[in-house]
Amino acid sequence: MYHVVCRITLRPSILDPQGKAIHHALHDLGQTAVQGVRVGKRIELTIDAESEEAAREAASRACETLLANAVMEDFEVESATELEAA
Template sequence: MYKAKVTVTLRPSILDPKGKAAHHALQNLGLNEVQQVRIGKFIELDVDAKDEAAAKAVVESACAQLLANEVMEDFEIVIES
């Protein structure tokens, strides 16, 4: 059994309205040191696979088909045993 940790982020060229709203709210709280906020997703999956490469292939397929919008988002996968 492998644990996959996936971080999905908007591509740098994509506007992030949630990040802008969070940045504005942080400034309103007096946290003016924060210069930029980008908001993404963190997903954990338990994958039953024969080896780490097979687990990563399953997770890449899950990201491409459902978990990430490859037109707008990038994803990074970390597999742990």
């Protein structure tokens, strides 16, 4: 069993209105050091697989077929860690 972390981010060319809203809100709170904000998703999957490679492949497939919008988003499998058997 593997614990796999995927990140899904908007492509750099795509505007991020949610990030803009957070940026403005931080400025309103006086946190003017923040110059830009981009919001993405971080998805943790628990995957039953024989190897780390198989777990990463299953996670990629999940991102491709369901989680990421290939037109606007990039995804990356960040890590895959084997869970100890209970």
